[in-house]
Structure formats: C-alpha cells, structure tokens
Amino acid sequence: MALSKEDFDKLAVLSRLRFSPEEAEEFRNEMDDIIAFADTINNAVSGGTDDIKNTSVNAVAYTALREDAVRESLPNEKILSNVDGSRGFFNVKRCVK
Template identity: 30%
Template sequence: MKITCKDVANVALLSRLEFSESELETFTGQMDAILEYADVLNKLNVDNVQPTAHVLPLKNVMRADETKPSLSRELALSNAPEQEDGYFKVPKIMEG
C-alpha cells in the first residue's frame, strides 16, 4: 500500500484540517510507514474468520425506554461560541 500526498490532502479536507506543503510531505511519509507496518496483517489468512464488530465479547447492552432529566438549556448552551434565543448559532451553511 502506497499512499500519496493527494490521499493525505483528501483526508485532511474531510477532517477539516489545514496543512502546509511540508506538513503534507511529512505526514504522507509517516502514514505510509504506519500502513506499511500494519500491512503485515494482510498476509494472514482470514478466510474463516468473522469480521470483528466489537472488541469486547458483549452483546445486547440495552436500556429501558424511560426518560431522564435533560440538561438545563443554559448549561447545554454554555460552551457554544455563539447563541441566540436559546439556539446554537452557526455560520452560513450553503453556498449562495
């Protein structure tokens, strides 16, 4: 597996991260090394192994359909960079 600067730039875009050219170079090299290391796993024969859905041997952890008190609105909004009339306020969403 060989990853390129383009792959890293795309992942950065999807993750809302901005990198300089030199950072991109560095990360591409590092990520490639990580993936190469993990590539060892691709050599294993897993034909008869079920994909792991969860690392713990647990299933069906559920709760009853009961309501519990929510946060006060004041507290819920307390970390919001901007708020208005009890709403979270966010910047423009669509291109005009």
C-alpha cells in the same frame, strides 16, 4: 502501500484538517512509514473467521435495552455553558478573514 498525494488530500478532507504543502509532504512521508507498519497485519500468519462484530463484549437480548422512560433534560444554560449562545441556540457567526 504508499499514500498518493490525492489519497492524502482526500483523507485530509474527510478528517477536516488542512496542511500546508510542506506539512502535507512531511506528513505523507511519515504516514508511509505508519502504513507500512499497519501493512504488517497482512503478513499475519493466523487465519480467522469473517465475523468482525462483537470483539470485546457479548450481545444482549433486546429486553436488556433501555426502557423508554423520560429523563429530565438539562437546562438550556447548562447545554450552552461552553459557548456564547444566542437566544438559546448554539451559533456560528460569519466573520471575514
């Protein structure tokens, strides 16, 4: 099914992406092709169960889960090593366009 402009705009918001009107139009047309391609699964011959969980791996007993034992956290300098931190915080300054 084709993607309406409203639908596309909603997806863009959910994805936190912005497109210029031309870009959006171009994208939307390409998306139509891709969605048509995805739609082919609805022609799939095979039936199936309703259980969609656990497609690749088996379930584990809760006993195999991680034990509640403290592991040392990393130093603040490491945590902030990819940003200009401030007083130990991540931060986003307001800046005017």
